[in-house]
Amino acid sequence: MGNTDLWTVAVIIGLACVTVIARSFFFMSNKPWGLPHWAQRGLQYAPIAALAAVIVPEIVMAQGALIETWRDARLFAAVAGAGYFFWCRGAGQAVLGTIVAGMVVYLPLHLGLGW
Amino acid sequence: MFLRPTHYRHPAFSAGMAQMWPQAPGIAAWGLMTGVAMVKSGMSVFESVLMTLLVFAGSSQLAAIPLLVAGAPAWVILATGFCVNLRFVVFSLHMRPYMMHLPLWERLMHGYLTADLTYVLFTRQYPKPGATADERLAQTAYLAGNCAVNWGSWISASLVGVVAANFIPTQWGLGFAGILCLIGILCSLASTRLRLVAVGVAGVAAVVAYALPLKLNIVAAIAVAVLLCLSLERFEPQRPAGASH
Numbered sequence: 001m002g003n004t005d006l007w008t009v010a011v012i013i014g015l016a017c018v019t020v021i022a023r024s025f026f027f028m029s030n031k032p033w034g035l036p037h038w039a040q041r042g043l044q045y046a047p048i049a050a051l052a053a054v055i056v057p058e059i060v061m062a063q064g065a066l067i068e069t070w071r072d073a074r075l076f077a078a079v080a081g082a083g084y085f086f087w088c089r090g091a092g093q094a095v096l097g098t099i100v101a102g103m104v105v106y107l108p109l110h111l112g113l114g115w
Numbered sequence: 116m117f118l119r120p121t122h123y124r125h126p127a128f129s130a131g132m133a134q135m136w137p138q139a140p141g142i143a144a145w146g147l148m149t150g151v152a153m154v155k156s157g158m159s160v161f162e163s164v165l166m167t168l169l170v171f172a173g174s175s176q177l178a179a180i181p182l183l184v185a186g187a188p189a190w191v192i193l194a195t196g197f198c199v200n201l202r203f204v205v206f207s208l209h210m211r212p213y214m215m216h217l218p219l220w221e222r223l224m225h226g227y228l229t230a231d232l233t234y235v236l237f238t239r240q241y242p243k244p245g246a247t248a249d250e251r252l253a254q255t256a257y258l259a260g261n262c263a264v265n266w267g268s269w270i271s272a273s274l275v276g277v278v279a280a281n282f283i284p285t286q287w288g289l290g291f292a293g294i295l296c297l298i299g300i301l302c303s304l305a306s307t308r309l310r311l312v313a314v315g316v317a318g319v320a321a322v323v324a325y326a327l328p329l330k331l332n333i334v335a336a337i338a339v340a341v342l343l344c345l346s347l348e349r350f351e352p353q354r355p356a357g358a359s360h
Binding site (some may be wrong): 003004007008009010011012013014015016018019020021022023024025026027028030037039041042043044045046047048049050051052053054055056057058059060061064066073074077078081082085087091092093094095096097098099102103106107108111 | 129137138140141146158159161162163165166169170171172175176179181189192193196197199200201202204205206207208209210211213214215219222223225226227229230234235261263273279284288289291292294295297298299300301302303304305307309310313314315318319320321322327328332333336337339341344348
């Protein structure tokens with residue numbers, strides 16, 4: 001259990017400001033922003049690309065390197081989760097189902113087999 | 116926001132809450148794990164609670180924890196947080212026409228509370244910004260209701276996680292539930308072929324560029340995927356505008 005220090009508290013407050021600035025970035029100013037057409041079209045792809053960029057390294061990498069084995073619980077859990085989502089075609093509580101299906105595969109492999 | 120009767124008595128407020136409720140367990144699972152991760156990596160309970168209450172951004176919190184513990188320079192931690200949060204900059208561009216009728220502090224408040232799922236659900240519910248005052252009020256009320264459930268489930272689960280950290284072994288790997296939650300969101304956005312291309316390109320690019328500092332691999336991956344999809348668009352059959360989501 002760590003001790004509280006003022007530097008950490010200051011960084012945390014800074015991170016809160018980062019949250020506000022990032023999430024309000026384009027509507028902080030009253031000036032109209034002329035949005036180029038390509039940027040509007042780019043909005044189609046940017047959010048899903050950002051999610052993939054965060055998720056994929058978390059599934060196929062360990063300690064900063066690509067994993068070299070297929071015996072990794074994360075691979076099977078990710079496939080099971082996404083498989084569940086598309087099997088139920090995203091209806092109802094599909095995201096919750098994705099988590100449950102993924103964890104049902106993940107925990108036995110990870111804790112049972114040590115993958 | 117959710118403190119104002121004209122918002123929380125509006126029927127759209129309940130609609131916003133109703134659409135967020137099914138997602139709440141997933142958010143809670145991720146919040147719980149973030150709470151556990153903060154304490155388990157050596158932050159004090161006070162720091163963890165403060166971070167939960169103020170930062171309210173799971174991915175930037177999770178990215179900041181190892182840097183904080185390692186004593187990295189403040190600017191590196193803040194820059195990393197901003198890079199991980201760049202997707203919100205993109206979301207804010209999309210949200211601008213929905214927001215500009217509000218005064219500045221309310222826009223900042225809404226922006227602060229609008230995380231990934233709220234953005235996805237809100238823009239799916241309202242593909243076009245409101246044209247009349249009534250429509251705008253309904254949209255603001257929906258956003259407030261949606262944020263209320265999101266904020267409540269995230270904060271309460273994170274605080275439970277901070278408390279429970281001493282009882283849940285880290286090696287269980289329950290933090291992976293957060294990634295599975297993101298996978299579910301990703302699947303719900305995968306509505307066109309080009310978006311699937313974006314997933315593949317961004318995923319590969321993020322791995323290839325992993326060695327870049329400050330998590331810039333994520334920014335590079337987004338840029339490559341978006342530019343490639345924009346140049347591939349001309350080969351797609353024409354669709355009516357606004358057919359996305």
